[in-house]
Amino acid sequence: MSMLQTQAGTAVELRDVVREYGSRQARVRALDGVGIGFARGTWTAVMGPSGSGKSTLLHCAAGLERPTSGQVLLGDRDLATASERDLTELRRRDIGFVFQSFNLVSSLTAEQNVALPLRLAGSKVSMKDVRAILTGVGLGDRLRHRPRELSGGQQQRVAIARAMITRPAVLFADEPTGALDSAAARTVLGLLRSMVDEAQQTIVMVTHDPAAAASADSVVFLRDGRIVDRLVRPSVREVADRLAALEA
Amino acid sequence: MFTLSVATFRERWQLFVGAILTVTLGVAIVQSSLLIVASAGGYGEAIAILGLALGVSAFLAAFIVSSTFAFTIAQRRRDLALLRLIGGSRGQIRRLLLSEALLLGVLGTLLGIPAGQIVLSAQTALLENLGFLPGSFSAAWHGWILWVSLGLGIGVAQAGVLAASRRASRVRPLEALRETGAGAKVMTVSRWILGILLVIVGLTLMLVSTAVSNPNGAIPLSINAMVALALGLSALSPVIVPLIGRLTGTLAGRGTIGRLARANLRDGVRRNSSTAAPLLILVALLIGLAGTFDTLSEGAHHQLTDNVRGDLVAAGPIAPLTPGVATASTEYALTIKVTSVNQGDTETDDFPALAIDPAAYQQAHQLPLIAGSYADLHGLTVAAAGGKLGSTVRIHVGGQDLNPRVVAVLPPALNGSPEYLLPRDLVPPPALGPAQSIVRLQPGADPAAVARSLPQPVLTLDEWIAQSDSAQDSLNAGVMKVVMGLAALYAVIGVVNAVVIAAGERRREFAVARLTGFTRNQVIGTALLESAVVTVTGLLLGWLSAMAALIGISGVAGTMVIPWGAFWLTALGAFLVVGATSVWTSRSATRATPISLAGTRE
Numbered sequence A: 001m002s003m004l005q006t007q008a009g010t011a012v013e014l015r016d017v018v019r020e021y022g023s024r025q026a027r028v029r030a031l032d033g034v035g036i037g038f039a040r041g042t043w044t045a046v047m048g049p050s051g052s053g054k055s056t057l058l059h060c061a062a063g064l065e066r067p068t069s070g071q072v073l074l075g076d077r078d079l080a081t082a083s084e085r086d087l088t089e090l091r092r093r094d095i096g097f098v099f100q101s102f103n104l105v106s107s108l109t110a111e112q113n114v115a116l117p118l119r120l121a122g123s124k125v126s127m128k129d130v131r132a133i134l135t136g137v138g139l140g141d142r143l144r145h146r147p148r149e150l151s152g153g154q155q156q157r158v159a160i161a162r163a164m165i166t167r168p169a170v171l172f173a174d175e176p177t178g179a180l181d182s183a184a185a186r187t188v189l190g191l192l193r194s195m196v197d198e199a200q201q202t203i204v205m206v207t208h209d210p211a212a213a214a215s216a217d218s219v220v221f222l223r224d225g226r227i228v229d230r231l232v233r234p235s236v237r238e239v240a241d242r243l244a245a246l247e248a
Numbered sequence B: 001m002f003t004l005s006v007a008t009f010r011e012r013w014q015l016f017v018g019a020i021l022t023v024t025l026g027v028a029i030v031q032s033s034l035l036i037v038a039s040a041g042g043y044g045e046a047i048a049i050l051g052l053a054l055g056v057s058a059f060l061a062a063f064i065v066s067s068t069f070a071f072t073i074a075q076r077r078r079d080l081a082l083l084r085l086i087g088g089s090r091g092q093i094r095r096l097l098l099s100e101a102l103l104l105g106v107l108g109t110l111l112g113i114p115a116g117q118i119v120l121s122a123q124t125a126l127l128e129n130l131g132f133l134p135g136s137f138s139a140a141w142h143g144w145i146l147w148v149s150l151g152l153g154i155g156v157a158q159a160g161v162l163a164a165s166r167r168a169s170r171v172r173p174l175e176a177l178r179e180t181g182a183g184a185k186v187m188t189v190s191r192w193i194l195g196i197l198l199v200i201v202g203l204t205l206m207l208v209s210t211a212v213s214n215p216n217g218a219i220p221l222s223i224n225a226m227v228a229l230a231l232g233l234s235a236l237s238p239v240i241v242p243l244i245g246r247l248t249g250t251l252a253g254r255g256t257i258g259r260l261a262r263a264n265l266r267d268g269v270r271r272n273s274s275t276a277a278p279l280l281i282l283v284a285l286l287i288g289l290a291g292t293f294d295t296l297s298e299g300a301h302h303q304l305t306d307n308v309r310g311d312l313v314a315a316g317p318i319a320p321l322t323p324g325v326a327t328a329s330t331e332y333a334l335t336i337k338v339t340s341v342n343q344g345d346t347e348t349d350d351f352p353a354l355a356i357d358p359a360a361y362q363q364a365h366q367l368p369l370i371a372g373s374y375a376d377l378h379g380l381t382v383a384a385a386g387g388k389l390g391s392t393v394r395i396h397v398g399g400q401d402l403n404p405r406v407v408a409v410l411p412p413a414l415n416g417s418p419e420y421l422l423p424r425d426l427v428p429p430p431a432l433g434p435a436q437s438i439v440r441l442q443p444g445a446d447p448a449a450v451a452r453s454l455p456q457p458v459l460t461l462d463e464w465i466a467q468s469d470s471a472q473d474s475l476n477a478g479v480m481k482v483v484m485g486l487a488a489l490y491a492v493i494g495v496v497n498a499v500v501i502a503a504g505e506r507r508r509e510f511a512v513a514r515l516t517g518f519t520r521n522q523v524i525g526t527a528l529l530e531s532a533v534v535t536v537t538g539l540l541l542g543w544l545s546a547m548a549a550l551i552g553i554s555g556v557a558g559t560m561v562i563p564w565g566a567f568w569l570t571a572l573g574a575f576l577v578v579g580a581t582s583v584w585t586s587r588s589a590t591r592a593t594p595i596s597l598a599g600t601r602e
């Protein structure tokens, strides 16, 4: 708690966000009045039982889904009401994504995948930067490979490199280590840590894995669409115990 | 953006082969038909056939390209959503697809231009063979045709992708995260509206057409009714395919395969309607056109057999008091120009007419008049098919302009029968064309003996009717050969394309089915059963659309002929092509071990 308050500013803030799915008879309240701020330069893990609303929280915070009510503030903009054009603009400059399924364009090489956000934004593409970033994630020798020629861990590193190239203020990650073995997961978590520490980027990460959550600065717990708990710099053990208590 | 198009194209070229071939074929046929038309000034029938070929060709090319795009874009929703997720704008998605279509159009055109020269010699040979062009005919090359071909190829591709790209640009970024990539709803509101509207338009046109008494009006009306109904039903096919699947699926039994096939038919709605659509259009065109021609010639045949009373037909006038001849109606064929005034526009056209002796004609032709009487047909008068009793028409015959009064209204003229009857004395002798006489013999006269004394050649009435049937039929057969061949070619491309694209999408589904305990043969059997149901649906809906044309034309023809032979032949071909493609693609999609596929997504 103290940690979030001492930080300079808030990168993303959710105010009383409600998200409902379905029509009248079969209405599901996936988020039920969530209010939370993600401070700049911090890494927050979101945990909770399956179906507790973690992904929904992430999608609302990232402007991929519009809340039924409430506000999502990124800087001085409310994503809940932003136009499609503004959201596109945000995705180009301020927001990055990494997901469990690696989401690479299968027809493009690693290099081309990483350069794609810059091309879409119409910025000048420096192949030197692209290579430097891929070398930084340990793929300096795989520049010309296509996704299907890479392992799962390597694909995920390409996806992270792609999220890094535009230096987004906030990176949203949904189970980024979900499909990786523990060694590959450690590499990916190390990369995320360096983004926070070295580039002051903000990360919001949904995970099921207590070890992954313990690498974050703080962990929030969701149940039935509400934030029910928060731990700062917990140990793996503490996270696992808390999660077990929630799922019980 | 263009790099991405090229990369996608390289990666997914199988998806585009069908569309490229379609553009190639379209460009080739239009190019060759135009070159022949440009050189075939005097050969009206050849031009008419090529005109039909041109229209059918351009229509089918646009139809297949656009349904291919709609299908492939539905399959690529995840990829497109991913682009949106990492910062692509809606406009960029559209440009991506438009430039893919551009690539496709250019490629198709580059193949189509040389292919056009091959089609040109084939078409010329076919038309010469059928007797519509002289053996010495050769179409001249024109430089401008290259521009037409290029414009057509690129135009068809761009037009084909337009609607699909608009839909694709509305893909939400979040869809990149859905594992199943199950595209958006197939039956959108606009698709419902479009489908229902087209069906209504089709049925209305059909009803209007049954009320039209002139074949020149009824033919295009009923063909348009058929096209509208076919397009409407193919828009609605995502609702109809599962319905028919449930009906026929019940027949397929409660076995495991039948059950799975039925579930798949409900689930793979887009895939199945993409396969059914080209079949539907094919059957509609083939059966509709063949049936229209058959119905018209059957109607003409009825008119002759029912109405002509005589024993012999001689090729010339009959001398008065020829022994053995009771009565003879001598009829001179000629072409007159008729000027009609329509809301201030005057229009002059050539029409076939007969110069007759009214009294004799009435004895030889029992054709009931719609209004008026043959008895008034003398002096400055005329009998006309259609038109109003008592009105005057402006005609030009034998170098003079006349304004005769319509004293008799004939029923609508079917294939080749005259539109106008003029009293013999109205026409100056030099303007009279070849004569023929319908002769009735005196009781007891020997036909062979009398025939020898008449202008040769002399035919019996039955021979004469058969001859006029076959003259008309050879024209129809020629048209049908050209058009059917074309339509079949397109439909085969369209169907095979859809089956191949669909099987690629189903690798993983097949693998999962096998992991849950289905044998490879059961999986292939299921795919085959599904494709059989889809084929039945396509055939049935196509047949229904064709019926719109036939019902529409039956009003004017007074009869209706459903070309069952052509239908069963088409059905057999469809089952063979779809079945073989389906077995082939599902075999190759299940060749690898299931576990290696169940994990992969692409």
Ligand SMILES: Nc1ncnc2c1ncn2[C@@H]1O[C@H](COP(=O)(O)OP(=O)(O)OP(=O)(O)O)[C@@H](O)[C@H]1O
Residues within 6 Å of the ligand: A021, A022, A028, A029, A030, A048, A049, A050, A051, A052, A053, A054, A055, A056, A057
């Ligand atoms: N598109 C949707 N339509 C209807 N209901 C939805 C939709 N997306 C999510 N839900 C519902 O909202 C609730 C929260 O879903 P969410 O995906 O956020 O859970 P989660 O915490 O991410 O679960 P998991 O750990 O399994 O990924 C669930 O009950 C889910 O069924």
Ligand SMILES: [Mg+2]
Residues within 6 Å of the ligand: A054, A055, A056
């Ligand atoms: Mg989730």
